[in-house]
Amino acid sequence: xxxxxxxxxxxxxxxxxxxxxxxxxxxxxxxxxxxxxxxxxxxxxxxxxxxxxxxxxxxxxxxxxxxxxxxxxxxxxxxxxxxxxxxxxxxxxxxxxxxxxxxxxxxxxxxxxxxxxxxxxxxxxxxxxxxxxxxxxxxxxxxxxxxxxxxxxxxxxxxxxxxxxxxxxxxxxxxxxxxxxxxxxxxxxxxxxxxxxxxxxxxxxxxxxxxxxxxxxxxxxxxxxxxxxxxxxxxxxxxxxxxxxxxxxxxxxxxxxxxxxxxxxxxxxxxxxxxxxxxxxxxxxxxxxxxxxxxxxxxxxxxxxxxxxxxxxxxxxxxxxxxxxxxxxxxxxxxxxxxxxxxxxxxxxxxxxxxxxxxxxxxxxxxxxxxxxxxxxxxxxxxxxxxx
Numbered sequence: 001x002x003x004x005x006x007x008x009x010x011x012x013x014x015x016x017x018x019x020x021x022x023x024x025x026x027x028x029x030x031x032x033x034x035x036x037x038x039x040x041x042x043x044x045x046x047x048x049x050x051x052x053x054x055x056x057x058x059x060x061x062x063x064x065x066x067x068x069x070x071x072x073x074x075x076x077x078x079x080x081x082x083x084x085x086x087x088x089x090x091x092x093x094x095x096x097x098x099x100x101x102x103x104x105x106x107x108x109x110x111x112x113x114x115x116x117x118x119x120x121x122x123x124x125x126x127x128x129x130x131x132x133x134x135x136x137x138x139x140x141x142x143x144x145x146x147x148x149x150x151x152x153x154x155x156x157x158x159x160x161x162x163x164x165x166x167x168x169x170x171x172x173x174x175x176x177x178x179x180x181x182x183x184x185x186x187x188x189x190x191x192x193x194x195x196x197x198x199x200x201x202x203x204x205x206x207x208x209x210x211x212x213x214x215x216x217x218x219x220x221x222x223x224x225x226x227x228x229x230x231x232x233x234x235x236x237x238x239x240x241x242x243x244x245x246x247x248x249x250x251x252x253x254x255x256x257x258x259x260x261x262x263x264x265x266x267x268x269x270x271x272x273x274x275x276x277x278x279x280x281x282x283x284x285x286x287x288x289x290x291x292x293x294x295x296x297x298x299x300x301x302x303x304x305x306x307x308x309x310x311x312x313x314x315x316x317x318x319x320x321x322x323x324x325x326x327x328x329x330x331x332x333x334x335x336x337x338x339x340x341x342x343x344x345x346x347x348x349x350x351x352x353x354x355x356x357x358x359x360x361x362x363x364x365x366x367x368x369x370x371x372x373x374x375x376x377x378x379x380x381x382x383x384x385x386x387x388x
Contacts, residue, residue, distance in 0.1 A: 001384060002032045004088040004113075006079070006104055008070025008097035010040040011058055014217060015120065017271060018185050018300050019094060020054060025186075025377035027053035034086065036079060038068065038099065046078060057082065059099070070097025079103040084110070090384045092116045093156075101152045108155065114387040116380075117156035119166045120185060122296025157387040160380075162298035163318050169296065181383060186373040187303035191271070195279035195308075206280055211242040211349055214281035214310065216274060216301040218248060220293060226315075227287040228252075230342040231260040237346050244285070247277050275308070282356065283330075283348050284310035288317045290336045306367040311359035313348050315341055328362040 005023055009015040016037050023033045032055075039047060039058040047058040059082070061068050061075040076099045083103050091113050093104040108115045153159060153175055160183045161167045171177055201208050215227065227244075235241055241261040246252065249267045257264065268274055278284070284305030288294040294317045305312060312330030314320040324332040331351075333344035351359075369375070 001030075001381070002034075002087060002089045003384065004034050004036065004083065004086070004091045004107070006036045006091065006093045006100045008038060008095065008099050010038045010068060011056075012040055014300060015094070020051065020056075021188050021373050022186065022377065022380075023054040024052045025188075025373040026380065028374065029377055029381060031381070034088070036083065036103070038070065038075060046082060061099075070095075070099045072099065075099045076102050080106050083107060087111075088113055089388060090114050090116060092118065092380075092384075094118045094120055096148045096150075096152050098148065101148065105152065105155060114157045114384070115155065116158045116160065116383060116387070117153055118160045118162075118183075119153075119170065119296075120162050120298075122166060122169075122292055158383055160383070163296050165296045165318060181379070183376055183379065184298050184371055185300045185303055186371045186376045187300075187307040187367060189307055189368055189372045189374075191275055192279070192307045192309075195275065197280055200276050200280040204276060204280055206245075207243065210240065211283075212281045213242050213244045213283050213285050213313070213345070214247060214277055214305075215244065215285040215287070216247040216278070216304060217299065219250075219287070220289070222289045222291070223287050223294070224250075226289055226336065226338060226341060227285065228256070228260070229338040230287065230345060231262070233338060233342040234345055235260065237342070238349060242282075242345075242349060245277055245281065247274055274304070278304060278308035278310060281308075281310055283313050284308075285345075286312055286314035286320065287341060288315050288320075288336070290315065290317045294318060303367065303371045306363045306371060309360040309364040311348065311356065311363055313345055315344075323366075327366050328359055329366050330359060330363065 003026060005019060007015060007019050020035060023035045026033050034055045036057045038061050042060040043062050044060050046060060049056050059075050059078050061072045063072050079099060080103050091104050091107050093100045104115055107113045150173055153173060158179050159170060159175060160181045161170060162184050167180055167182060170180055198208055244262045246262060246264045250264045252262055252264055297318055306329060312324060314324060314330060315333050315336040324330045331344050331348045333340040
């Protein structure tokens with residue numbers, strides 16, 4: 001089967017990496033896959049390359065910085081001109097920015113190619129746009145973003161969502177329930193094999209005798225404040241603070257880092273480096289405030305934590321309230337307050353080696369059965385075949 005996957009994200013971004021992993025898994029089960037994304041630098045020239053059998057088309061974008069987010073007319077036009085020359089059996093579009101949805105709808109209308117539309121994040125209607133850019137953006141440009149996020153989903157032959165909240169939102173648009181599939185953002189399980197914790201800690205210069213919390217990727221400001229404030233309270237409850245590693249580009253004052261035992265890695269060059277920090281940790285942190293932006297999410301770090309066997313330390317937002325207790329994959333706070341999240345971390349610290357081991361095994365088992373890209377790709381293939 002010839003499959004086109006379209007994303008608005010730039011080359012080497014987190015969503016691009018996850019989309020590429022999905023494409024590679026589809027190739028592994030015998031499909032021809034093309035991934036269309038946005039170049040991280042080029043403004044006029046399209047580039048193409050391949051990785052592990054996936055053909056990657058990097059489209060130019062005239063905008064820069066935070067505006068390079070899938071809204072450029074030049075980027076959109078280039079995609080339509082290029083993609084109309086190619087032949088596909090299915091188009092799989094991830095989210096609904098103009099550079100994604102217009103080429104996808106053009107192929108659906110002109111070539112009668114079935115369209116699968118995935119919803120990986122809650123942007124508009126009080127979602128990520130508000131958390132990242134503020135209330136003014138949410139009430140102006142955010143209105144346009146909400147329109148694109150919602151309006152075009154009715155044209156999809158099938159839709160996938162990453163959370164129950166997005167499924168409910170899609171049903172209310174309305175969109176037929178029987179055409180919706182819940183599919184999380186997956187993970188490449190083999191990447192996490194053969195990583196002894198003690199060896200990784202020695203290699204990274206981390207202490208072998210301390211509990212290590214790990215938090216990967218960006219955090220909304222309110223989520224970051226929840227984490228920092230919870231660590232402040234935790235400092236008064238324990239004799240030895242855990243080491244908290246923030247993987248990615250985080251700005252923390254030096255005095256605060258020393259006071260709360262925080263280590264920041266800065267932006268890492270490869271996912272393999274991220275995996276090394278995960279392999280050295282004991283718990284994966286998900287300090288998420290209960291708001292629309294987090295309600296609709298399944299942060300890709302969640303899948304990475306579980307594949308690394310890290311029990312989650314999470315707030316009761318999105319599907320975590322159900323999954324953590326049902327599958328014994330971590331610790332859940334009563335609410336998203338500072339006091340309750342701090343207590344959740346404290347319980348994790350006092351859990352002991354046996355309790356931690358049981359939850360670690362359950363976390364890995366959940367990743368293998370529910371989040372492995374190889375399993376998800378086979379489900380996707382069945383979904384594609386159902387609409388051909």
